[in-house]
Amino acid sequence: MRRTLLTMSSSKASATEKGPGGRSYHHGDLRRAILTAALEAIAADGPSGLSLRDLARRAGVSHAAPAHHFKDRAGLLTAIAAEGFGLLATTLRAAADLEEAGVRYVRFAREHPAHFQVMFAPELLRTGDLELTAARALASDALREAVTAVPPEGRGTDARLAGVAAWSLAHGFATLLLSHNLDDPVGDQDPEEVFRKLAGMLFRHAE
Structure with a gap:
């Protein structure tokens, strides 16, 4: 029973992620937030200068989040x-x-x-x-x-x-x-x- 509860807790935690301000995102929501921030940045400055670190700041997520979802x-x-x-x-x-x-x-x-x-x-x-x-x-x-x-x-x-x-x-x-x-x-x-x-x-x- 204890093992089952631990497994459920672990699965629930992996389904959400937090931005630097403590805001929780469901996995799909965070991915969408990163894509939306990227589209806004590209519309303003073009794609060639896009930086994952700057993108994380724009989206209000951890620096590692974009790489976690898209690798690079x-x-x-x-x-x-x-x-x-x-x-x-x-x-x-x-x-x-x-x-x-x-x-x-x-x-x-x-x-x-x-x-x-x-x-x-x-x-x-x-x-x-x-x-x-x-x-x-x-x-x-x-x-x-x-x-x-x-x-x-x-x-x-x-x-x-x-x-x-x-x-x-x-x-x-x-x-x-x-x-x-x-x-x-x-x-x-x-x-x-x-x-x-x-x-x-x-x-x-x-x-």
Whole structure:
């Protein structure tokens, strides 16, 4: 009986962790707190200068907590990228057609700029990570399905090349938009409406 009580007590303790201020986190909550702090730091300063020690301070957790959950900076950024590709896959699958998928791609980049920066920085990631690979495949499949749904007369006979063109347009537009290189050309116009016009120039919808 005593051994059972000790085991239960030990399991309960391992399910929670404390920050330096004594605040208790459930294991999953602490991981989420670290990810949230990392996303805020990346949105403000970019991913290249991210420090696990500074991140722990931002999140209000022990210095060892980020390394405990993600091992190192590459592990943390890989988790962020995997989460981002999963979110992107979900939003692309909700699109009614290819044009809407492109609009949703641009919207995702605007709403999740930190994820977007990290997702396409392979030099910062563990590119062979299984979770990342699976999430990236889901996003690629969602875009591919949107492309193949367009009749050949609207996209050409090479669906693979059409997919590259669609991705290049959406990704290039989103990247230029986030880096403020489209501030003058877009002006006060809604960026999503501008993108719709560009997509219409590239892909003709079959009647």
